[in-house]
Amino acid sequence: MPTRSQPIRLLPPELCNQIAAGEVVERPASVLKELIENSLDAGATQIDARLDNGGQTLIRVQDNGSGIPASELELAVTRHATSKISSLSDLDAIRSYGFRGEALPSIASVSKFRIISYSETDDNPPGIAHSISVEHGQIRETGHAQLRKGTIVEARDLFANMPGRLKFLKNPSTELKRAQNWLVRLAIAQLKPAFSLFAGERQLIRFGKDQDLRERLRQIWPAEIVDELLEVNATMHGITISGLAAPPCLHQPKPDRILFYVNGRAVNDKRLLAAVREAYRGKLPGRDYPQLVLFVDINPADVDVNAHPAKTEVRFRNESAIFSAVFGALGHAFQGEGSASSAAFSDEQPEPGFWGRMERRKLTPKKTQPAQGDWEITQPAPRHLLAEEPAQPRLSPDARPVAPAPFAVTQDSARKPRPDRLAEQLPAFLGQIGDTYLVMRDPAGGLLLLDQHAIHERILFERIKSGSLSASQRLMLPIELNLDEPKKECLARIASQLEKMGFQFRLEKDSLLVDSTTALLSRSEAREFLVEVLSGLKEDLDDIAASMACHAAIKAGQKLSPDEAHELARQWSALQDADFCPHGRPCALRWNLASLERLFKRV
Secondary structure (H helix, E strand, O other): OOOOOOOOOOOOHHHHHHHHHHHHOOOHHHHHHHHHHHHHHOOOOEEEEEEEHHHOOEEEEEEOOOOOOHHHHHHHOOOOOOOOOOOHHHHHHOOOOOOOOOHHHHHHOOOEEEEEEEOOOOOOOOOEEEEEEEEOOEEEEEEEEEOOOEEEEEEEOOOOOOHHHHOOOOOHHHHHHHHHHHHHHHHHHOOOOEEEEEEOOEEEEEEOOOOOHHHHHHOOOOHHHHOOOEEEEEEEOOEEEEEEEOOOOOOEOOOOOEEEEEOOEEEOOHHHHHHHHHHHOOOOOOOOEOOEEEEEEOOHHHEEOOOOOOOOOOEEOOHHHHHHHHHHHHHHHHOOOOOOOHHHHOOOOOOOOOOHHHOOOOOOOOOOOOOOOOOEOOOOOOHHHHHOOOOOOOOOOOOOOOOOOOOEEOOOOOOOOOHHHOOOOOOEEEEEEOOOEEEEEOOOOOEEEEEHHHHHHHHHHHHHHHOOOOOEEEEEEEEEEEOOHHHHHHHHHHHHHHHHOOOEEEEEOOEEEEEEEEOOOOHHHHHHHHHHHOOOOOOOHHHHHHHHHHHHOOOOOOOOOHHHHHHHHHHHHOOOOOOEOOOOOEOEEEEOHHHHHHHOOOO
């Protein structure tokens, strides 16, 4: 063991505060979060925040809450001084955001800090408030100031006395984005107060008073997504789960639209996420994420909110009860939920026919009669037709493989009947299951299931990559998107690719104005596509082409006529190496006769 060189001694108060600040004050976003939570605890109905230089130069929060009495201002910037709890038993019944009394002194120890507060309990005349100024943990000045209601808190020059911490801050736009995300999370949990956020003099966010959850989400999520969200409301094991959740068909490649709240507190919790993933398992691609806002209302005695210094993590006394409550609530919400149609993503009336607005021209000319090598077009097979072929097992309309099913993804020599192999036996189109899967009898007599979205997605993906689908459509009104610095950098990298795909656009200050879009997409689909690619996660040609193909392809739940199904299958069968969609999901599944006999226990 190393030799002890110094005696044990108490740390000075200012150093204790800076150590505490290391746990509570990670960056400007955490300062903003703590200050807004204090405003909410004070019963504020109007909260206005401002950040300069991403919060490094100034973080300012003003509210119209109950205020702090003059006699308590010095205690407010003293560690472990709080009005939220007074005894050990209070820790089992915490409903407020703050309770440890560390936030304000921690912030004051790493900034030039000032509080102005008006309390009606003081004897001051109206408009005369009290103030206190603290610089890096040391009280510098107390006195009077002008304020008619509530509290103003300012933190300037964050981490100026801690260069080691200062160098770990990201650029101002990134820090601002993180702070904005925290304000949004708090505003979603507290619907009664009005909120605003300014970056310098520029307003970024304004939420009105007494909005409902959908109203607030429409200001930060695409309206077409919010309109399709399902109500979640169920109680199990004394735990109430409420909120809004997107049906499984509305998934996205990032987890930023998964929001959890426990007793109104925004949290990040692996158990809640695991329950959500299990509820959506098998209903969306493995790499994608659902979109939902869930509120967990639980007895405060059954949850520990003191598990993390920043209070972003919690511990549950009964984790299995939480898991089953979330899983069950989502399952209940999904019951009776109809298949999503492409209309959910469109702000236009759907055009007649399958191709409609998704392709203004056919990929290949459509034949009126099936030529040699085409898929045969038939009506769904009647029962008497199956009865004439006793060697084939009967299929019930809702039959599905049961794991572990001996099916094979179409990768063998018979995986996709190519046009040049269809002369001997034309496969029969038997029908459509769930308005999603095309049922075929392949040339060898087996059963072939095609995912209509996946195969159309693959067709479009190949055409987009080849440059054969670059036609533009002029918009009557441009699409306008706000661009922060990361999005501007992303646009500069992918601009030429977007132009090749039919987009025409221009920049005006911090806005992107899109005058023309690819003819493949409707206006709302084009907006959603651009928001996705400008997130920075999709920058190479394949990723962008896959994203556009996904937005433009027919969706699960869209009914096709036999002619439309035939044309779709014919074009897919003509592709090479098209066993999977661009996202890695299989386009087709095949059961040969031996597999079907094993499924039905004939062998």
